[in-house]
Amino acid sequence: MKILLLGGRGMLGSDCKEVLGEEYEIVAPEKKELDIISWDKVIEALQAVKPDIVLNCAAFTDVDACEKESFKVRKVNVEGPRNLAQGSARFNCKMIHISSDYVFDGRKIPPQPYFEDDTMSPISSYGQSKMESEVAVKENAPNYVIIRTGWLYGIHGNNFVRSILKNTLRNKKKTLKVVDDQMGSPTWTRRLALQIRELISKDALGTFHATAEGYCNRYRFAEHVFRKLKLKISLQPCTMEKLGQSAKRPKNCILENRLLKKQGLNVMVDWQKDLDTFLGQFGDGLVKKARAGSL
Ligand SMILES: NC(=O)c1ccc[n+]([C@@H]2O[C@H](COP(=O)([O-])OP(=O)(O)OC[C@H]3O[C@@H](n4cnc5c(N)ncnc54)[C@H](OP(=O)(O)O)[C@@H]3O)[C@@H](O)[C@H]2O)c1
Numbered sequence: 001m002k003i004l005l006l007g008g009r010g011m012l013g014s015d016c017k018e019v020l021g022e023e024y025e026i027v028a029p030e031k032k033e034l035d036i037i038s039w040d041k042v043i044e045a046l047q048a049v050k051p052d053i054v055l056n057c058a059a060f061t062d063v064d065a066c067e068k069e070s071f072k073v074r075k076v077n078v079e080g081p082r083n084l085a086q087g088s089a090r091f092n093c094k095m096i097h098i099s100s101d102y103v104f105d106g107r108k109i110p111p112q113p114y115f116e117d118d119t120m121s122p123i124s125s126y127g128q129s130k131m132e133s134e135v136a137v138k139e140n141a142p143n144y145v146i147i148r149t150g151w152l153y154g155i156h157g158n159n160f161v162r163s164i165l166k167n168t169l170r171n172k173k174k175t176l177k178v179v180d181d182q183m184g185s186p187t188w189t190r191r192l193a194l195q196i197r198e199l200i201s202k203d204a205l206g207t208f209h210a211t212a213e214g215y216c217n218r219y220r221f222a223e224h225v226f227r228k229l230k231l232k233i234s235l236q237p238c239t240m241e242k243l244g245q246s247a248k249r250p251k252n253c254i255l256e257n258r259l260l261k262k263q264g265l266n267v268m269v270d271w272q273k274d275l276d277t278f279l280g281q282f283g284d285g286l287v288k289k290a291r292a293g294s295l
Contacts, residue, residue: 106250
């Protein structure tokens with residue numbers, strides 16, 4: 001089986017390349033070789049590679065920048081997936097597309113989770129684009145898997161774990177402000193790649209939620225990281241409103257993996273278990289790099 005992977009240099013894409021590469025043939029062109037906003041390039045690649053599956057991990061993921069760059073966000077996050085979905089239909093392959101917890105408004109009271117069939121109601125430009133990407137995939141790809149996930153961290157890209165280490169250790173800061181009014185499930189990209197492998201091997205189709213089990217707020221997430229790495233950083237709780245980011249973010253990002261469980265496909269585990277494994281494997285290296293200013 002052959003997979004055409006888009007976004008293979010990104011945080012999730014890199015882990016997918018590694019995990020799925022153990023079983024499948026992966027072709028992962030870089031953005032400069034295959035920009036998904038170009039219909040011609042997409043068709044050219046599908047013709048040349050003839051994949052069984054198109055796996056789209058490519059996206060414009062800077063949530064705050066998306067508020068200002070409305071043209072780019074539409075192009076990359078909506079027209080790109082539409083090109084891939086229409087191309088998948090033409091070349092008769094399955095499309096797997098990654099979506100986000102930010103398609104919801106987060107108004108449910110935690111710990112009530114969001115389910116796959118809850119109404120999407122995004123409150124940011126990024127969330128809006130991910131919702132429209134889902135519609136584009138559903139309307140155009142006859143065989144599709146949409147995976148909604150959230151709070152991703154991993155060894156390869158920019159993420160919360162890296163940024164809290166960078167912000168404190170590089171500047172020898174002893175305190176850090178972290179929001180305590182956003183709840184979600186920190187999810188390791190490697191675990192999500194294993195979940196994608198499971199969905200492929202069982203030939204599943206449809207829209208699935210896939211985040212780690214359990215939940216916490218950002219403050220607890222940061223606290224867990226610093227405690228595990230034995231770093232003495234004192235945390236100051238703050239609200240998202242006080243932090244003053246450009247994009248609004250949902251307060252409740254808890255997703256229930258209901259369909260994965262119903263179909264016996266859920267390989268996601270408790271967030272703390274995966275975070276401990278990740279930090280055990282990569283924590284010392286990340287701390288060293290952060291202190292050296294090279295993270
Ligand atoms: N990060 C999270 O917490 C999170 C949460 C929920 C959902 N998601 C979704 O999960 C997926 C993966 O996210 P991630 O955090 O791994 O993303 P990421 O690290 O930002 O990687 C995105 C990748 O997309 C590529 N890309 C951007 N524009 C492209 C274009 N026009 N054509 C081709 N490739 C393009 C980038 O290429 P370059 O490296 O060359 O720029 C990069 O490799 C995305 O769909 C995202 O919306 C992420």
